[in-house]
Amino acid sequence: MQMNGAQMVCEAIIAEGVKTVFGYPGGAIMHVYDEIYKQNGFEHILNRHEQAAVHAADGYARATGEVGVAMVTSGPGFTNAVTGLATAYMDSIPMVVISGQVPLSLIGTDGFQEIDAVGISRPCTKHNFLVRSLEELPRVLKEAFYIARSGRPGPVLVDVPKDITVEIGKFKYPDTVSIPSYKPTYKGNKRQIEKAVEAIKRAKKPLLYLGGGVVLSNAYELVRKLAEKTQIPAVETLMARGVMGAKNPLLLGMLGMHGNYASNMAMSETDLVISLGARFDDRVTGKLSEFAKYADVIHVDIDAANIGKLVEVDYPIVGDVKRVLEEMIPLLEGVETDRYRAWREILKRYNELHPQSYIDSDEVIKPQWAIERIGELIGEDAIITSDVGQHQMWAAQHYPFDRPRQWINSGGLGTMGFGFPAAIGAKRAFPEKTVVNVTGDGSILMNMQELVTAAEYKIPVINMILNNHFLGMVRQWQTFFYEKRYSETDLTFQPNWKALAEACGGIGYDVTTKVEFDAAVKDAMEQNKVCFMNVAVNRFEDVLPMVPSGGALFNMMLPPKSETDGEEK
Amino acid sequence: MAKTMNERRVISVVVMNESSVLARVTALFAGRGYNIESLTVAPIPNSEMSHITIETKGNARVMEQITKQLHKLIPVYKVIEHEEMVEKEMVLVKFPIAENLSDIASLAAAYNGGIVNVGREMVIAQVADEPKRIKHFIEAAQRYNPCETVRSGVVAIER
């Protein structure tokens, strides 16, 4: 079929089954927007900033497991999108971002709104393309989607010069992809899997260490099966919350810098780490030389470069977690679960000794209470997104996550401003689910223009602002490590949150008591409008436990056991 | 993992011929803090691929990471960390015509090279040999006051 390049872009998006595209127009991408206007194969959401558009596509991808698509113009449109690309890259999120570029003849001339998009995005995309001719456009689009979702997923940028979008040519969207140099490994080596199984059978204190790869590979049911069959306890990284399910008796909790006591002790004392889709991030391991010091390591990862990058691995298995577990689980038939009983007992005692706890208050709302309470009020089916800071950690620690893809946050890059647009993307994907962005009074302002987007398109996400009048996480470090010099973290000057939300077509709630909290949540769910729920929380609450940066996992600052808290520290 | 010494290593990277593939490879080295001592690149005859030879330094773990990270680049077809290889490098050295030409010629000959160009003011010698020998040749050539030295970088092939 004959058509112009802009139509080809739209046709490819439709052929890939994408229902929603997030974006922002501009000069270099205008022909594509003209075709978007004419088609009805997908809807387009006009976010109010390109960064938000990319985060929204990212949230859509994380919630569904499908490729998210965002579209931006050249120059500043693209540079605004870079944080979004980097965020998705660090968390291996499948995404295709299409950017306009100046016409081929102007490339290299410092033309108006020309910027080297492939140069800038090279280190923060899985791959990128500058389209050089109309002829290659269909193939490039096909490859972009394929690369984004296959192997270790990631964002792919397709930079399309304006003249190519006008040019007319023959369109046939390829059925298959053939990239001789790109052949991801899905199936794990059989011999290695057998050896790993032997190691599991020999171990006395094995531990399942679950990472975001389990979520990406949709392997959580198999992981639960593995745990159940072997009765091996499990810890989750920030990216894996929900994999085991909060009620699962084998789940110890989250490990790492803000992991709970039992999880971090388990990692310190285990004799066999069974790492599934985790990558030994420094926020997880603490001091490397002390990390899992007594353990052999089984490492299952689809990305060979992750294996042996930071810790020595005894049983490397390159492959998709799901495929590997399909082979591994039958081999564990007849494993003696009693073998690990003593180990489970020890860990149970650790958990009793120092549970994930906080001291509640009647005078002031504790942020942890707010998280637990919203979990009770909105049920297991909700999707929780978050920004970055203390609120993120409290959400990860205290929300009763029941399944993967229920928890959406920027783990690798730690991008403040991610939560709200990501919530918009998730809510668009699952309109029937309640979507709550747990955020802070700092983070929410980084993409607050999205109030307008959410109001316009009637995307009723709840922004629960745990308002401590601080850049809380930085303030916490200043308290602990900088002798309380609160340099540029005091946010006492605040907007009128309610008025701000209302000015943009949403609703605002000012919440200072538990009763008001419940009432606000109830109302927000009924109103079906985007809202800011401004929850005044204890100002000086700290996220605990905490492993000071670079310290060993077993050296945790633990939560207080009695009320000494709540005053100026 | 034992921190072995920063050893010199030679890696061959076979890549698809496409725009900016060299930029991807070099940016990876720059971005992850790996060294490039020398780099050569040329198309592989009768194919759609190019051969990049990179001379680098690093301990075993770094080398493993370099290899794996290179592999992750979409247009990288093959990465060979050379163990048993034949490696060669070429050097061109320009000397003033006033220097002792027969001495220079015999020196170059001793390194399997010779004089390849004689101009009005300059003479150019060429040597192609193992990188270590190239280094020795350059040292030995110093006494004839070379005014310019251009090395090609290493090419290698597994035996």
Ligand SMILES: Cc1ncc(C[n+]2csc(CCOP(=O)(O)OP(=O)(O)O)c2C)c(N)n1
């Ligand atoms: C874009 C960006 N800038 C800066 C930071 C550094 N940072 C991490 S947490 C934090 C404070 C966040 O404050 P707030 O959103 O109010 O959340 P709280 O920690 O108070 O819950 C900052 C500034 C970041 N992660 N992202």
